[in-house]
Amino acid sequence: MKRVVVMLSMKAWKEAELRLKKIVTIDVSHERAISKEKEYWKDILKRIMSVVKTLAICNLALRGGNEKIDDCNNVNFLRIIKMITEFDPIMQEHLKRSTKRWEILKNHVKYRDGKGLTLKSWLETRWQSRVSSVKAIRFQAPQIKNSLIHLMENSDDATTVSDAQSLAKYLKFDFLVSMVIWYEILNKVNKVSEVLWKKDMNIDDAISLLNGLITYFEE
Secondary structure, rough: OHHHHHHHHHHHHHHHHHHHHHHHHHHHHHHHHHHHHHHHHHHHHHHHHHHHHHHHHHHOOOOOOOOOOOOOOOHHHHHHHHHHHOOEEEHHHHHHHHHHHHHHHHHHOOOOOOOOOOOOOOOOHHHHHHHHHHHHHHOOOHHHHHHHHHHHHHHOOOHHHHHHHHHHHOOOOHHHHHHHHHHHHHHHHHHHHHOOOOOOHHHHHHHHHHHHHHHHOOO
């Protein structure tokens, strides 16, 4: 009986030892992946900072009216980044990651007629850009969430999976309700703003519009 107990105890300890070794192996693997990802982003930032410094020294603008990397009329920063990718494997990989994400997003975010709203950051000086940015999420939240789920389940890139998980967490009930309200507010303000910026704007009409906007907020 004692012998059986000893053998069972030894077996339990052996199994525990194997489990611990397995956990250690997993931890080491994760640490290596994290370390590799850190070095990757360090290399990317070095190149980006070099481009920014070059443009600053030459007193050239970083941004412009076009921010599509494949457009021949895009901004100076993107032109140089595009040029670097022709010779640099690290930037090639970085551009490929961004392009792949965007293609997945475009495949999911479509209306019935095949057209969707563009997801982009807004410009602080233009109300129209704020409305457009919010509108894209307001009317396409389900499609956006599907694209994020696709990235989480199918991407081999740890950063892409992490980013998709973080963004998906925001697409919950309270966020969606606030998005609907925020879009309605921005849309009303933008309509008034467009009239106020017209060259032939009439002061009486402007006052009437502003009073109407005040009434809207009060209601």
